[in-house]
Amino acid sequence: MATVIDGRQLATELNQATAKRTAKLATRGITPGIVVILVGDDPASLIYTRNKHRRAEKMGIRSVLEKLPADVDQATVMAAIDRYNQDDTIDAILVQEPLPAHLDGLAITNAIRPDKDIDGLHPINLGKLYANQPGHYPVACTPRGVMTILRHYNVELAGKNATLVGRSILVGKPLAAMLDNANATTTVVNRYTPNLSKVTRQADILVVAAGSPHLITREDVKPGAVVIDVGINRLPSGKLTGDVDFNDVRDIASLITPVPGGVGPMTIASLMAQTVDLAEWRQHGQE
Numbered sequence: 001m002a003t004v005i006d007g008r009q010l011a012t013e014l015n016q017a018t019a020k021r022t023a024k025l026a027t028r029g030i031t032p033g034i035v036v037i038l039v040g041d042d043p044a045s046l047i048y049t050r051n052k053h054r055r056a057e058k059m060g061i062r063s064v065l066e067k068l069p070a071d072v073d074q075a076t077v078m079a080a081i082d083r084y085n086q087d088d089t090i091d092a093i094l095v096q097e098p099l100p101a102h103l104d105g106l107a108i109t110n111a112i113r114p115d116k117d118i119d120g121l122h123p124i125n126l127g128k129l130y131a132n133q134p135g136h137y138p139v140a141c142t143p144r145g146v147m148t149i150l151r152h153y154n155v156e157l158a159g160k161n162a163t164l165v166g167r168s169i170l171v172g173k174p175l176a177a178m179l180d181n182a183n184a185t186t187t188v189v190n191r192y193t194p195n196l197s198k199v200t201r202q203a204d205i206l207v208v209a210a211g212s213p214h215l216i217t218r219e220d221v222k223p224g225a226v227v228i229d230v231g232i233n234r235l236p237s238g239k240l241t242g243d244v245d246f247n248d249v250r251d252i253a254s255l256i257t258p259v260p261g262g263v264g265p266m267t268i269a270s271l272m273a274q275t276v277d278l279a280e281w282r283q284h285g286q287e
C-alpha cells in the first residue's frame with residue numbers, strides 16, 4: 001500500500017516559512033507584490049486566481065488582479081505587461097493560462113521582464129534551466145512544487161527512470177529538465193507515443209500531467225513506483241479528479257499524490273515562495 005503524499009501539510013509548512021521571510025522583509029519596508037493577469041472569465045481560472053489572491057494576502061504579499069475582457073486586443077495586454085514591468089511595487093507577473101486563441105501568447109510571455117517572470121516561461125529563464133546554469137532565476141511553480149515533494153519524501157532521483165506524461169511548457173518540459181538536472185533518466189511522452197503503457201511501466205517515478213481523467217491505471221504502473229498526479233479535472237458531478245485512477249493504483253505504488261490535496265496546494269505555495277525569491281533577488285540587485 002502506497003504512502004499518500006500530504007500536499008496540504010507540506011504546503012502549510014512552506015507557507016509558514018514564506019510568511020517568516022515576508023515578515024523579515026516588512027521590517028525593511030519591503031512588501032513583495034504579484035500581479036495576476038486574467039483574460040476572460042473561465043470559471044476554473046477564476047477559482048485558482050482567487051485562491052492565489054487569498055493565500056498571498058494572508059502571508060504579507062500584495063496581490064493585484066488585472067482582469068481583462070475575453071475580447072481584449074493584443075496591444076492592450078502588451079501595454080499592461082509593460083506597465084507592470086516598470087512598476088517597482090510588482091515583483092512577479094503571472095499571465096493565467098489558457099489565453100483566448102486570438103492572442104499571441106508567445107509574444108506576451110516574451111514581453112515579461114525575465115526577473116519578474118514568475119512562471120519561468122521567458123526563453124532566458126527556460127534556457128538557463130535547460131543549461132542547468134547556477135545562479136538565481138525563476139522556474140515554473142508546479143514543477144518546483146513537485147521537486148520539493150520528491151525531496152521532502154527522500155525520493156532518490158539519480159540513476160532512476162523518471163517518465164513524464166505530457167510535454168507542456170508549464171509542466172512537462174520544465175519538470176523533465178529539473179529531473180534531468182537531478183541525474184534521473186527522463187522520458188517525456190505525448191499523444192503520439194505508441195504503447196504508452198509499455199513506456200510508463202519502466203518508470204520508477206511517474207509524473208502525469210495530461211489533463212485526461214483516469215488516464216493511468218494499475219496496468220500502466222511499475223510496482224513500487226512513485227506516482228505524481230498533476231492533472232486537475234472537474235467531473236460532471238463537480239468533483240475534482242486527477243489523471244491517475246487513485247484507488248486502482250494506490251496499492252501498487254510506493255508513494256502517490258492525491259487530487260485534490262497533492263500537487264495543487266504545492267503549486268500555490270511554490271508560487272508564493274518564488275514571489276518572495278524574486279523580491280529578494282531584485283532587492284539584492286538594487287543594493
Ligand SMILES: NC(=O)C1=CN([C@@H]2O[C@H](COP(=O)(O)OP(=O)(O)OC[C@H]3O[C@@H](n4cnc5c(N)ncnc54)[C@H](OP(=O)(O)O)[C@@H]3O)[C@@H](O)[C@H]2O)C=CC1
Binds near residue numbers: 142169265268
Ligand atoms: N496541480 C497543478 O498545480 C496544476 C495542474 N495542471 C493540470 O495538469 C494537466 C496538464 O496541464 P498542462 O500541462 O498545462 O496541459 P496541456 O494541455 O498544455 O498539455 C497536456 C500534455 O499531455 C499530453 N497528453 C494528453 N493526453 C495524452 C495521452 N492520452 N497520452 C499521452 N499524452 C497525452 C499532451 O500531448 P500533445 O503535446 O501531444 O498534445 C500534452 O503534451 C491539466 O489537467 C491541468 O489542469 C496544470 C498546471 C498546474
Ligand SMILES: Nc1nc(=O)c2c([nH]1)NC[C@@H]1CN(c3ccc(C(=O)N[C@@H](CCC(=O)O)C(=O)O)cc3)C=[N+]21
Binds near residue numbers: 096097141142264265
Ligand atoms: N500561468 C499559469 N500558471 C499556472 O500555474 C496555472 C495556469 N496558468 N493555469 C491553470 C493551471 C492550473 N493550476 C492549478 C494550481 C493550483 C490548484 C489547486 O490549488 N488545487 C487544489 C484544489 C483546488 C480546488 O479545490 O478547487 C488541489 O489540487 O488540492 C489547481 C490548479 C495552475 N495553473
